[in-house]
Amino acid sequence: MMRITLFLTMVLLSIIAGAQKFQGKATYKTHRNMDIKISTDQNAPNSAIQKKLHDQLKKMSQKTFTLNFNKTESTYTQNKELKPEPQAGGVSIVMIGDGGGNDVLYKDVNKKVYRNKTEISGKTFLIEDKLETVEWEMTAETKKIGKYNCYKATRSREEERVSYTMTDGDKEETKKKVTVITEVWYTPEIPVSNGPGMFWGLPGLILEVHEGKLTIVCSELVLNPSEKVTIKKPKKGKKVSQEKFNKIMREKTEEMMERFKNNRKSKNGGESISIEIQG
Template identity: 50%
Template sequence: MKKLISLSILFVTISAYAQNFSGKATYKTSRKSNFKIGGEKSTMSDAQKKEIEARIRKMSQRTFVLEFDKSTSIYKEEVKLNAPKPQMGGVRVMSFGSGNSGAFYKNLKEKRYANKTEIMGKAFLVKDSLPNYEWQLSSDTKNIGNYTCYKATFTREVENVNMSLVNGVPKEEKKMQTIVTTAWYTTQVPISNGPSDYQGLPGLILEINDGTTTIVCTEIVINPSEKIKIIEPEKGKVVTQEKYDKISEAKAKEMMERFKSKNGNGIEIRIGG
């Protein structure tokens, strides 16, 4: 059985050094997709299906920047020119969710967050309490760049929603799933923070994987010459996370209806959890 490291002891390091810390960390994200195109009546060739699926996977590869100080942070996608949405065989690939305008603000001291995001062009500001992850710390280590990182995991039960459009007929399937999330953090950057809503470890999270999405830090700049200004986002319809999830699910169903085939061409689309 692996030896667990005490959170209380390691957090002493953070409180001693975090007072003067600020910086930014760059993260690359990638998502494992079960997006499938096909169906009994599909007129597309196998090559066309594979190309569209490859483009969908590429759309999930994104770059984010986390700017932080001792108690607050903001996590935003790196600004870049919008590429044209890919098309193939008469099928237009649509993205669903937040765009480059998104910003995830965390206040560690007050244990809350404000997530500026959008769904199908409508702006939302999701405000809620930070999740309390029950991290299990391990003595396992590995190097990420020049940093020594320690392993931590937590397990949770989530409802996985699988929505599909098969031969023009929308379907929805829900089931509970056990998710094990693995993080690698470094006490060399003594800030209890990380990408997205991840936090609560005795050091900055440099890598995290929940079985579907992998986020890896590629660069860290501590106390940069240009002063970091962290501003909490304000624009957007204010909702709780629970309310936002319900709106998101409803909009996903609406998007499926838009995909619904009028001539039964057998396109199948699956969007997992």
């Protein structure tokens, strides 16, 4: 009896140790479609500028990220890439809250908390808050992603979106309620309740996401790599809640729109141009 008890204890310790050592690294590619509408005061679409803006936005939305994970924790960071070349004709885009590729998103799915280090206008913020508990609707629909069998899960939520239409001298703000449909594909063969970005909460790693015009796809996955995966909580930055950070983002967007309005007035001498971006 003592030998049996000793054997079972050793097996249990081995399982616990294996779970603690379990880790992985996943690479995700992201893409977001955006609609751009540009018109002059004659209401004629400016197709040349519109194409340049569309091409630049397309390049800026094509990014790759790395998710380092173990059973309960993860970090999600953007891979270093070459910045898009400036477009001809003086067309340029500044993304508020893009973080400049230095963002670090840390999640602890066991404690249901996250930390997100990000930058706005050169200032670093550290967002600390609770992970949203998601009510996923799991289905029996399956498909293969790489060598992994994946299952489809969906969710639907209502949110308020604010869009801006800028015409020189005037800014129009539109608020509307929209229904956001999220479709993800996860694999129980990798039993971690995690995924790219803020996506999590399923009995397996999320390998693919479709939400509105956003697409995220896992392009490479390595389990228990020979080089140990390091997961560190970001610590630098002004600590704020997600609600407070969202308020700061809205204020910075207002400032950017005001600067754009003033620049257009001084350069065009009253010529009216309207820009509307949806995505």
